[in-house]
Every structure is written in structure tokens, then in C-alpha cells.
Amino acid sequence: MDATEFRKRGKEMVDYIADYIETIHKRPVYPDVEPGYLRCLIPESAPQEPESFEDVFKDIEKIIMPGVTHWNSPYFFAYFPVAHSFPALLADILSGGIGCMGFSWAASPACTELETVMLDWLGKMINLPEEFLAGRDGEGGGVIQGSASEATLVSLLAARTKTVRRFQLENPELTESDIMGRLVAYASDMAHCSVERAALIGGVKMKNIPSDDKFTARGSALQKAVDEDKAAGLIPFFFCATLGTTACCSFDKLLELGPICNKENIWLHIDAAYAGSSFICPEFRYLLNGVEYANSLNFNPHKWLLINFDCSAMWVKKRSDLIGAFKLDPLYLQHNHQESGTFHWQIPLGRRFRSLKMWFVFRMYGVKGLQEHIRQHVKLSHEFEQLVLQDERFEICSEVMLGLVCFRLKGSNELNEELLKNINDTKKIHLVPCQLREKFVLRFAICSRTVESNHVQLAWQLITKLATGLLKAWEQKDIKN
């Protein structure tokens, strides 16, 4: 395919995407296929001779689309949103077209520099303390990671390196593995599984801090764990606070936890993967209060800020902590402006020109446009909450703060499991569950950029209709038994 054909086919693809998004609400949100469906539809091996674009293109509807879960459908209420916007798509076409590798300043100055400036823009949008910004000569700054999991891992590793060095300085007789064996990381029992995984990768112990009845980690619980572990000879070194847990969007109490971390020399990392985007609205910014105690902070604009995946924003107060944890300098990566790159901030070496997406989205929406998007989602979740509250067969299971509603039928877990199954089997809307203590709970997350009140209302009608049928069936089962 030459440039001339690319012009033609690229435009056809742009139209296909526009058509897809304009009509996505007509597709079943969840696919009707069984595992292994795709292998039967395509050849065992790659073709020897080239095929035409037409051949490939017609297979999109035939082979791919039947197996797609439509994350951008207004009837998709599962997990958390994945960002999707036209300005981000345009920027990604540009990023692919330029096709540079931004692993160091010299490898592509524009890529490295735009990233640093965009992270400053975004940091200012959420009113981060000055120390987290790079500015012209700050010690802090931001970087784009691929996912919140990577940000958590990178911060845990930086904390590990820092703590091991400190202990070795104070106790030169200790080996690195002696110290590693005593390190202990903490997170709320509501934290994302990627925190436990980061500790697993980093080869350190990890303990859960029991959250309170609002699913919030409190200072007292952390202090208790730290005191016990210190008494047992362990070295507390890392705490990951969650702002907006995956299960129910609860918030750890930063203002209690932060001072403890600072006093105990514990690296405080904030994982605000989903909720972070909301902090661009002044009315939600209080949720980030206490960030001044943190060493690092992360949230995912690719979730809720209309910047397509992957774009996970991470800031640190001291860049040198990250660089210290990773620095290795082979000659083929050295150049005159070594410190300007972001190579030492992340796990992979290569990186796409991802900051273009931020630049396009921030400029074409403006801060006000993005705030509007957040507010619309929060409004819709409260609308759904009201619907639930008005039906006494149901209960709300945790406080609705942003765009997520946790709810269930009053009754057994089995009942709710069956309700969820019935809902998802319709393939008209899609939800996933969570576990809150002993309760099996349904999560209703406002996700799509295009979701509106009528979609939420339709979803609720479907849920209540299925609930009515289910309750009737269970009643009859009870009578029979």
C-alpha cells in the first residue's frame, strides 16, 4: 500500500469509525460468542501473498465486531469508563504517522518536552502543589505511564530503593536482601489488586489495612499496623492510598494517613486512577486534600478525561527518586541532554508520542468542556441513585460520590448474582459486580461519553423488570419448597 492508497483507505476508515460511533447504541453492548469463536473464522496461518484492503476491511464486521464488548456504547455501565473522544483519535493518527520513539530527549525532543509541559498543564488543572510540577527548574514533574499498575509499581520500586539505601547507610553490616526481607508495604483492603501485584513483583511483603464501615482506610488502622510491624522488626516503607476505589469509589482519609506516612518515613503514593479526573472541578477538588503529604500521585486521563488509552498521568515531588531507582546508561542511549528524558521513569524503554492526545483534548475541549463532561456523569449517577432509592426492594451499598452507584436487591447474594446474570444475558446493558464485605453488589458505572438520561432510565426499567420477574420466580420456588 502506497501513500495514494493510504489516503483513500484512511478516509474510508475514518468514515467507518464515525459510523460506528454514531450507531453504536444499536449494537448489543455485549457480544454473543463463546470462547474460541474467532479461531474457527480465520485461516491457520498468515497468507503468503498480499490480500487487498477490501478483503481485510469486510472481515471487520464479519470477524471482529461480533466479538467486541462495546465499551463506548451508552448502554455500557461496567468497570469504569475508558476515554474516547474525536480529538484524541485525531491526535493518535498523528502520533502513529510521526511514529517516533520518545525514550530520550534526543530520540525526539518534541515528544519528551510536550509530555512534561502537558503534565504541568494537567497538574495545574487539578491544582497540584507546586512541588509536583516540573516548571522550568522544579525538582518534581509528571510523566505518562501506560497504566495505573505501572505507576504503582514504579513508585513502590523507587520507595524500595530509597529505603534500602537509607538502611544500608545506617547499618552497613546489612545486605540488600536482609533489608528487602524486612520491608513491608501497605494498602487498604479495598485497594486495587495491582498494588498487591506491585509488591509481588518487587519481592516485598504487603499488608492490607482494614477499611472502616465506609470502605475507607483511616489513620488509626495504619498506625496500628505500622507499630506492630516495627515491633516485629519489619520496615514499613510504602503506603498506597486509594482515592476512588475500584469496587465502590470510596476514598482513603489522606489527611489522617499523610502525616503518619511522613512521620514514619513511609513513601505515600496516591492511586486516584478513576476519581482523579474529577479533581479538575473545584467542587470535587477537596477529595484530593492531603496530597501535600504524598511522594507520588497517579490518575488515568484515559479513564475519565476523554483521552484515549493509554494515558496514565503520574507525578513525583522528586524526580531524582525515580531516576535513582532505575538509572542505567549504556552509550547507545547517552546524549547531550541526558536528564531531559523520561527513560528513567518507567518500565518500558520505548514510548509513543502520547502527549499529543493530551494537547489536542485539552485545547479542543478546554477546561470548561472537560468539567462539563465530569459533571454530566456525576449528575447521571445521582439520577440513577434516586431511582434506586425510590424502589424499596433495592438498597444503595456505599456513598455515591462520583459516577459509580453500588446497589443490590435487599436479599441474598444468590439472588443478586442471578439478577446480574439475567441483566447481562439480555446484552442490552452491561454491568459487573463487586464484593463489599460479605455482600455481592452490582456496580452501575456511568461510562460512555454519549450516555444521557434516557439511557440511564432505560437501564433502570430493564433492571426493575428483571428484578420483578426474578423475585416472583423466587417466591414461587419458596412456596414449592
Add this chain to the structure above:
Amino acid sequence: MDATEFRKRGKEMVDYIADYIETIHKRPVYPDVEPGYLRCLIPESAPQEPESFEDVFKDIEKIIMPGVTHWNSPYFFAYFPVAHSFPALLADILSGGIGCMGFSWAASPACTELETVMLDWLGKMINLPEEFLAGRDGEGGGVIQGSASEATLVSLLAARTKTVRRFQLENPELTESDIMGRLVAYASDMAHCSVERAALIGGVKMKNIPSDDKFTARGSALQKAVDEDKAAGLIPFFFCATLGTTACCSFDKLLELGPICNKENIWLHIDAAYAGSSFICPEFRYLLNGVEYANSLNFNPHKWLLINFDCSAMWVKKRSDLIGAFKLDPLYLQHNHQESGTFHWQIPLGRRFRSLKMWFVFRMYGVKGLQEHIRQHVKLSHEFEQLVLQDERFEICSEVMLGLVCFRLKGSNELNEELLKNINDTKKIHLVPCQLREKFVLRFAICSRTVESNHVQLAWQLITKLATGLLKAWEQKDIKN
């Protein structure tokens, strides 16, 4: 921006990219900017109100392009190639448009399944042993990682988990950190720095195996290190063999190293990041002989197989080894077809629909088209090698196997450093250096999809012209002194 405007702007962007690629040879390959150039050109903060697409679009040439290192210019001979092709760009537009998250089978069946099948296709293209393929019920299989660094890290972590478990079973009195403190990983002294970094992250020791005079790690050197370390009470557990080193594209001797690894219970990972793509040509496949001894294998189609970044292909013989190293199952990620996903294979949780790029490229080029691309690059590197050999002021510094030529002026390192600086200062071509033992060496890598004989000839003319001037200047300096 609505779908209607996206149709218009998307097509303008497609044309911009086509124009960019068609005229890329006219741009200086390396940018003429100083660190910090970009911050001065854009506002301190994001705009409150939306800006128009036109405003953003005109800033691409004004702000971005002046700072871009043009990796896809036919005058770019630095690092290794980064893949760039029109079919891959089309697939990426589709991937962004669908915008699904493929972290589990249920999250998007098509995304998960196409990936598995594409890795089988690619595995067959390089004639991998059956054990590495997923097929319908194999124990092995492939996955797309973001980069070779991640593949190395993931395999090292799997090896670590496996070894720790084995030792704990045999010696229940040992703690995990006792064992971790005794683990030792190996790689050639020519291996990529990401191997050392993986060991750093995994918290294990790492030792370099001295390579021979062809920059190749040999069985005898590995066996010597293993014997010494075992005698000292250490536990050898991981060896990363490099096929096509970054510095000079040398190849470790798999047929010697493999049996040692198998005998000593050492996980053998093969890093063929650059060279792996060449194995689709039968005449280069012998370079992979010995792969049957390996536990895992990785190469980067995003380097040399025309599939845009990121697409790093990794295979393992036993999927269960990777899954065992990472498995964590929160309820919000559970579903009926748990084992079909790839979540447990990688560091990040989220993932784009990257296999679409493989599908489009394999089909629109066909295996023959891709072989042609590889052969054209190898032919051009030998053409450059001949030019160097015909000029007795220069020397070739390592065997030219694929698309990389390592060369230098006979003389001091300082002389060659100055030559490289003079070359890059012209911004007409771009090269990076490497260190081979005590020698500072210039790397000439055939990179662009569109590079042809005339570009190589022009590059050589420029290099010899600058060398002549430089040698004259040095002679005069010598006379003066």
C-alpha cells in the same frame, strides 16, 4: 467535536500524514532545537474555553515538527528501525475507534482471541517449535507486550517465582527472602541494559557473562559462572540470551547455552528484539536454532516487521509459569472464561486492541512482502559494508549479519567521536555510537521502510567527505603540536 466534524478532520489528518511520509526526505532528519525549546512556544496552562481544530492543526508544523527526530526518514540510520506502514496505521485508527480494553476475555473477546491467533501466525512464520504455540489446546502461546523490556521482566519474574517455589518445597525452613538473596541471573556483557534493569526491579543479583571476540556469549563462560556461583552458595535461575545485540547485532551461541540452562534448571529467555523479524526468511532462520531449549522468547515486530509501535511478541512454552507468577483474582475481574485472557501475562492491566495491527500487516503484505522488506534492508547493509571495506581509512568492527554495520575510522576514539559529531551536526543523516570493548564505534542501521541504495550512497559520500576534512584538520593539529 461531533462525528460530522471528525469525518472532515480525520480525512485532513490522513492527508497530512500521507504528505508527511511522501516528503519526509526533505526535512532535516534531526531537529535543530535546544532543550526547553517547546515550553517557550506554548501557554503556561490549558485554555479554559475550547479552541478550534484549525488552531491546533496549524501548531503541528509550528511547534511539534521543529522538535521531531524523523525516525521514518530514509536518512535515519540511528538505533534500530521503528516499524511504520500504512496497513498498521489503518489498523490503529480502527483500534482507537473501537477503544475497548482487552484485559480479560469478557472485556473484549475479539481482542483477546485475535491476539492469541496472531501470535500463532507469527510463531509459525518464524517456524517456532509447536510447544510455543497456543493452538486449540496447547500449553504454550504468545502474547503482545509493550516492549522487550517488559518481556524480559515478565520472564525473569516467572523464573523467580518458579525457582523460589521449588527451593521452598525442597527446603521448607528457608524463607522467601533467604532464597531471593541467593538468586542470580545472567546475561552476556553485550546484553541490553533492560536485562540488568529487570534484575534490579525483581530484586535479584545479575552477573554479566563475558562475551568472546565476536561479542558472543559462549557455553563455557556461562558454565564457569554457574559453577563458581553454585560453589559460593548462590542459586543460578535465569539466563537471557541475546540474538542480535543492540550494540553490534551479535548472536549468543544458543546451541551451547541451551543445554547448560536445561541441565542446571535455569530459565532460558531469548531476547531477539531486533533480529527476530528476520527469522521469517528461511535463510536467516538458522540464527534461531537452539530455541527448543528456551522457556520464553521475545522479539519486536514494532522494530522490523512493519507493525507500528507498540507490538512486542512474546511466547512461552508453559503459560502456567507466567500465570503462576502474577495471579490475583478480584471479583470485578472474574468471569466465566477466566483462563482465556492475557491479564496474567503482563504488568499493566489495561491493553489496546494491538493485534489488529498484526492482522492488517500480515494480510496486506503477505509473508512474501514482509520477507522482501527484510531482504532489502540486509542487502543495503551489505552495500554499505562494501563501501566501508573499499576505503582503507575505515574498518568494520563486527560481522555484518543483518541490517546493522558497525564501523569506524582507524584511529583514536576521540577521532571517531568527532567524526560522529560532525556527521550528526549536518542533520542530513543521523547515527548513534556504541562501545565495543575499548573502541568507540559508529553504528549504521538500515531503518526506514523507504530507504534505498541512493540514500545509503549519499550517506557514505557525506561520511567520507567529513572524514577527509577531519583527518586533514587532525594532521594539521599534529604538525602544529
